[in-house]
Structure formats: C-alpha cells, structure tokens
Amino acid sequence: MLKSEDINLSSKEELHRECASAKEALKRSFGLGQIIGKSEAVRELHKKIEQISPCNINVLISGESGTGKELVARAIHYLSLRAEKPFIPVNCSAIPEYLFENELFGHVKGAFTGACDHHNGLVKEAEGGALFLDEIGTISPNIQAKLLRLLQDKEYKPLGSPKPKNADIRIIAATNKDLYTLVREGAFREDLYYRLDILSIYLPPLRERRDDIPLLIAHFIKKYSREYNKPEIELSQTLINKFAAYNWPGNIRELENKIQQMIVMPSYPVITDSNITLTTEKLIKESETECLKTVKKRNSSSFERAYLNQLLKEHGGNVAMAARKAGKSRTGLWNLIKKHNLSPKEFM
Numbered sequence: 001m002l003k004s005e006d007i008n009l010s011s012k013e014e015l016h017r018e019c020a021s022a023k024e025a026l027k028r029s030f031g032l033g034q035i036i037g038k039s040e041a042v043r044e045l046h047k048k049i050e051q052i053s054p055c056n057i058n059v060l061i062s063g064e065s066g067t068g069k070e071l072v073a074r075a076i077h078y079l080s081l082r083a084e085k086p087f088i089p090v091n092c093s094a095i096p097e098y099l100f101e102n103e104l105f106g107h108v109k110g111a112f113t114g115a116c117d118h119h120n121g122l123v124k125e126a127e128g129g130a131l132f133l134d135e136i137g138t139i140s141p142n143i144q145a146k147l148l149r150l151l152q153d154k155e156y157k158p159l160g161s162p163k164p165k166n167a168d169i170r171i172i173a174a175t176n177k178d179l180y181t182l183v184r185e186g187a188f189r190e191d192l193y194y195r196l197d198i199l200s201i202y203l204p205p206l207r208e209r210r211d212d213i214p215l216l217i218a219h220f221i222k223k224y225s226r227e228y229n230k231p232e233i234e235l236s237q238t239l240i241n242k243f244a245a246y247n248w249p250g251n252i253r254e255l256e257n258k259i260q261q262m263i264v265m266p267s268y269p270v271i272t273d274s275n276i277t278l279t280t281e282k283l284i285k286e287s288e289t290e291c292l293k294t295v296k297k298r299n300s301s302s303f304e305r306a307y308l309n310q311l312l313k314e315h316g317g318n319v320a321m322a323a324r325k326a327g328k329s330r331t332g333l334w335n336l337i338k339k340h341n342l343s344p345k346e347f348m
Helices: 004-030 042-052 069-078 095-107 141-153 179-184 190-196 210-227 237-245 250-266 281-282 288-314 321-325 330-339
Strands: 059-063 087-092 130-134 170-175 199-203
Touching: 004 250, 042 069, 042 199, 059 069, 059 237, 069 130, 069 170, 141 190, 141 237, 179 190, 179 330, 210 250, 210 321, 288 321, 288 330, 321 330
Parallel strands: 059 170, 059 199, 087 130, 130 170
Antiparallel strands: none
C-alpha cells in the first residue's frame, strides 16, 4: 500500500521533470539554435552569449534595425539562471513619455485622478527575470534619470508611493543608435550609459555576414511553410546568388519578410530572380546620388569597425600599443572604439 509520503515524493519528481522539460523547450525555442549562421561573426556571437548568460550583469546589445537584437536578448535570458522567470520586452520608442513612468513602475491606488486600483508596472512583472529595454536611445532625460536609479540602487517608486520598492531584475538593453555619440552630444546620460554598457554585444548587419544568407533562407522556408501549412518553395541558384549579393538594408527582418511573401504567394514551383524585386531595386532610380552617399558611408563604417577589430586583436586589447600602430592618439582611438561599441577587454 502506497503511503502519502510516497505519493507526495512521486508528485514532486513528476513536477520537477515537467519543469525541466519546459525549461529545455524554452531553450530550444529561444536558445542559440535560433541564431542561424556559420560565419565567424555568428560563431563569436554564440560564444559570447554562452559567456554572458550565466552572469547576473546588465547587457547592452547594439546593431542596426532588423539584426535580431530581441532574439539575442531572449537567448541570453533563457540560458541564464533566471530562465524560469519572466522575460518582459519593452519597446521604449512606442511608449509616449507621459505614460512611460506608469508603464514601467506602475502606480498605487489614488496616485492620480482615475487611479482606482493598484497597477503593477513592467518592472514588477519582470520580478526575478529580465527586463528587455529595446530602443533605449529614444528615452527622454527624465526617464533616463528614473532608469539610472533602478540600475544603480536596484529600486524604484511606483507613482504615488511614498516608499521605494526593491527590484530583483536583470536589465538587457538594445539600441540601433550610437549611444556614445548621444552621450557626447548631451542627449544621453553618461552615468546611465556606463551602467548599461557593462557587457556589450554588437550585431553585425546582414551584409557583413553574407555566408549566412543561404542558411537563413532555408531556415525561414522551413519555419513558415510549417506555420502557414504551405509546401516548401524552391529558390533558383540565380536568385540565391542575388539574395547573397544584395545589401539588405532591413537586415534579417527584411529577408524574413521576403521569404514569407514568397511562401504565401508563390509565383512558380521554382522561384527565379525574374520573379522577385528587392527594395533598393525599386528605389535606386529615384535617387542615384543619395544611394551612392549611403553606400559610401555604410562601407566606410564597416571598414573602420573591421580595422579596429583586427588592430585590437593583434595587440591583445592594449589601446596604447594599438594607437601607436594606427598613428592616432589614445583619446582618438578610444573615441573610435566607443563609436563602434567595442571593448578592448574582449581582445585580452
């Protein structure tokens, strides 16, 4: 005859197995397997995520729009010790300033006219887990000051509350702006910047990891064929080559959208380059000069970043030696390093 202790033990073991299974499912859904690619940039990214995830430290992810910043943030969270707690994403640019404090920190009953009940903010919802602040570069100076207190003191005040509340959360922030430049221009608090930029990850644009494009195409075809219950499409080699040569100004998001369109509305069993028009092909006739300036600026920035990477790698992250080799002052080189969100520590 089974004793109640045996039943309780069995139930606990089953619950433990279910929790472990759920955690593994989250890792499969949001882990490194979802960051597709075989390029050196992706291999380095995987390595960095594995190093960063277990550390309970703030992370700043930078990169152009569409490079997968939220995907990386989720991978960091679901590979961390906080994986079983909430991951709460916040699009900072989508919340009006007058609502931001209430959305983030909540309010107590009677805090303002119409505040009939207590309202938990997003910080409270993320308790024990991670708060992902996307487009962090768009927030106002007033909100920056409130965030600084959250990061610095691990506490916040709901609107109308006389006492601060403790916050047990990890902050993962993301930006498509150059925060260091915003700091120098006085548009972003320097103290907040350094609180956010303890660990940093830069996501290169898709044009700098072209080797990954065929793998991403195959991944999105499989994913959306299954999701929309459609047969898998086939792209001609000419079209794959065209995709690999294209600069993808919208990055992975643009490629993903293009594959979805082709799956939902396929033109032929094998889709060729004559069936597909890409965004810049539509725009290039409208402004040849503007397009040339954009390409020149983008390529100059890409070269500068690649040069700095190689320079710091050669000198083991020693900025003084790297500056001498580059023929620049230490301050000048530091400004370039900050501009590209690099950290000499990564190369030591």
